[in-house]
Amino acid sequence: MDELLSWRREFPILERTIYLVSHSLGAMPRATYERLQAYADAWATRGVRAWAEGWWEMPLTVGDLVAQIIGAPPGTVVMHQNVSLCQSIILSCFEPQGKRNKIVYSELEFPSVIYVYEAHARDGRFRLVRVPSDDGITVQLERMLEAIDEETLLVPISHVLFKSSALQDVQAITRRAHEVGALVILDTYQSAGTIPFSVQELDVDFATGGSVKWLCGGPGAAYLYVHPRWHDLEPKVTGWMAHAEPFAFALPPMRYAQGIARFLHGSPAIPALYAAQSGYEIISRIGVEKIRAKSIKQTEMLIRLAEERGFKVNTPRRAEERGGTVTIDVEHGAAVTRELLRREIIVDYRPGAGIRISPHFYTADEELEIAMRELERIVSTRAYAEEAMGADFRF
Template sequence: MSLADRAAALDAADPLAAFRDRFLPAPSVVSYLDGNSLGRPLEATARLIDDFVRDQWGGRLIQGWTDGWLEWPLVLGDRLGAVALGAAPGQTVVADSTTVLLYKLARAAVDARPGRRTVVLDTDNFPTDRYVLEGIAAERGLLLHWVETDQATGIRPDQVAEAVDEDTALVLFSHVAYRSGWLADVPEINRIAHEAGALTLWDLCHSAGSVPVQLDEWGVDLAVGCSYKYLNGGPGAPAFGYLRHSLQDSLKQPIQGWMGHRASFEMGHGYEAAPGIRALLSGTPPILAMVPMHANLDLLAEAGIDAVRAKSLQLTDYVLELADEWLAPLGVEVVSPRDPARRGGHITLRRAGFEQLLAPLWESGVIPDYRRPDGLRIGPAPLSTSFTEVHDGLAILRDLAEKHR
């Protein structure tokens, strides 16, 4: 069977194939391989936004706040927790950006461990995570313990065990490494950190909506993530934060705004935090930007995260098959885990000079993601991507790589 026939057979057997028709078409795109960076919009999202602007915002005006908008950060947070995060109600909130929520939760965590002066993080985590902790360390007089991680893999439990001790306040890692797609062993790393008395904060940006997550079961303390990748929330869509119930009374986030107050509309003197997860809010919720989440969570709930994960692994297995057959002879190296138990939703390919292929790839209708110094990330979103689309995109990449060899 040819590789093209194999793609056709996989598409014919795909139980999620019909979901592709729920997304808006992009006529000029042959192969969209960047779902791990920005998800595609749903037809339902376009209808919801139009309805919101015309009927809810245009029709109800400021009355919309009392119609339910004020509760959206918590309502959508609970829905996201149930559909994608394995989180019981009252622990997840939709608000702000990933950067802002990282700051809130990390600052609250280190302040909740007075006397401990060290934060553990890894050298290849996403820049925002590293930059935020550098700033907090400078503010609070803390030390950063950098764990050197291989760019082709990611953080391992044995590395964490060597790094944490009685002086560790917090550890921060990504569940799925943004560069390689390495899937961290969250339960074991949590166990190690907790034995040392440290809190754990996980970045879920590259796993939410793609890889099953069980925050409650895994004993996660805090987590953040974005909604514009596999959750298809659109450019700059709001982030989400998770704070487990047992910590909500003791962790105090530092950006005290009116929406986190126990009685926002009293407009009184002095800040009194709201009970529960609402205290993680600060300013006015980005209601318009939250509209797509209603459609996206409906879609994910219908498909089921386990089915999404199963197709994701099939897609990335197929990417590996094409890479071995077509690209390895051209000097292209796979720098992502081949073990499915340790692989997230994308595959990174590496070859010197890949940056020169970006323009011709885009001109050919193929859109991957590029990460310096020389990596192409292939991120097929399971609900919007076919196996034939992957085949056609990598065939064009193969031809261009041969031409520019």
């Protein structure tokens, strides 16, 4: 008996679909309706007083909720709109110092993050060093470690790679980075909520991620963790919320707030922060350890079901090297994915990787069997629209 299935009733979409896409957009908790109503009620009854009654502090108080999930101490996490912006804020704290101007990343990083570094490297102030992957699934640890040297300033890495769901050895990379004086920025977007970890134990310098995926918090609520040893940095991407006394409306120069608040900028996206909380609370109540135990069981099952059918699996076989998703590479994957969607089996497709399928704590084993049976049927009968065969897949 799978006790986690009792949570199914909290997620309306599970009544209508086989929802296997939590690596992209996690299912919405029913309680999100109430949160959004609470937001509107505060605005409609308290008006401008809502700011002093909680809104102004929300990027910090909601950040503390995320902190519990990612093993961060209170007062070390702030909320922002998305990870790309978090990375811009982090990078804006740094100037290249002499030869220390290298940013080392792997070619399997989420590109959005690297676009930020590339844009800032264009004028020659930073150098970008790309570590290649042989198979598109993993990046050889040795290659990452070799690329990190005394000239390295920042190492932005993903905890779990978005296409293949491969888990990276964060501890080894962080140890190497710190040995040579480089800093690690960990993207935990694809791990928080499905892989138990602690940013404190991993000893990374920064961590960032969003709520769209395993945290079931929806868009607009990304988090930025900054290790307390970096609470004296001065981000250039800034604004009045980062000021020590924002309501003094003081002229420049900027006087930064103490602690994590200095990593804020202008006014927050309050409704997104309201909407995100129900997901965090459910994840916290269940506990990520339990979610992970079930995830390992179900991703193993998916891999077995795929291999029985002769499908290529682009995800590591060993549970300890794998996140919450199984990527299955079939011919005409984009078109097959569209047909699965038409049949209310919700998955997605990434070029160069395949169909991404994700159970979460609310998934029943039976749903995985149905999904794989339908996938097999679609492939064997070629029951997908020919005109869609070459098309990209959006979300």
